Amino acid sequence: MKVIDFRLRPPVKGFLDMVMYAKAERRDGITRQHGMVPAASAQAQSMDQLLVEMDEAGVTCGVVMGRHSGLYGSVSNQDVAAIVSTWPGKFIGIGSIDPSNRRKAIAQIDEALALGLKGINLEPGSYAEAMYADDRRLYSIYAYCEDKGIPVSVMAGGSAGPDLSYTNPVHIDRVAGDFPDLKLAITHGAWPWVHQILHVAYRRPNIYLSPDQYLCGMPGSDDYVRAANGFLAERFLFASSYPFIGVKMYADWFRALPIEPALLPGLMYGNAARFLGLAD
Secondary structure, rough: OOOOEEOOOOHHHHHHHHHHOHHHHHHHHHHOOOOOOOHHHHOOOOOHHHHHHHHHHHEEEEEEEEEEEOOOOOOHHHHHHHHHHHHHEEEEEEEOOOOHHHEEEEHHHHHHHOOOOOOOOHHHOOOOOOOOOOOHHHHHHHHHHHOOOOOOEOOOOOOOOOOHHHOOOOHHHHHHHHHHOOOOEEEHOOOOOHHHHHHHHHHHEEEEEEEEHOOOOOOOOOHHHHHHHOOOOOEEOOOOOEOOHHHHHHHHHHHHHOOHHHHHHHHHHHHHHHHHHHOO
């Protein structure tokens, strides 16, 4: 069975400058809070070990997202494209933008697509000037992506902003309602707003949900699983959030969840492939 890990940050290029690698003790502490053991590949910052771990986990490829962040560090679209080309078939790239200048942001989207990247990642609460997902400065970005059929990933959940209000799903609900033909993937699953984001996904069919690391041992995780077994079966995205959770540890743990076996191919591959517009 093919598997796409929808959120995987490899130990290479700009990712190494991000907080998750630069402050390993903090990262490993978060891993343990989820009841997991830090991945050896992350601690060693070893691409070779990560690739072996992906193979052992049965992960066909990982989604590598660019990041333009004043809070956690940045990864350029060029770095993402280089990772995809260096390890062909092992990674799928998603680009990022600087939303502070509309024309520049649109040019960055076009550049990302020209580099072969498959979508755009927004992290509104972590920009140098934090924004809510429904900030009007982002609306031209959403409109452009909707018109061009470009899927958009939005980080909302966990520590994705200066305070809890930045992950409140009401902002996602407004965007999904205003751009009904725009495919939106919510990474970090808007945790801890579990019931609220599940309601948004229930009423907005353009919402895909990726709880990633917040599916592991966190309050409300059972409700994500219940939704994956039900109305969200075609819009739930499997993701480890590596390096916070090891790829193999997460895959083994996920396969042991009380999920209908017939749904696993969609949850672990098909939904992500459809979101990203990949051919079977």
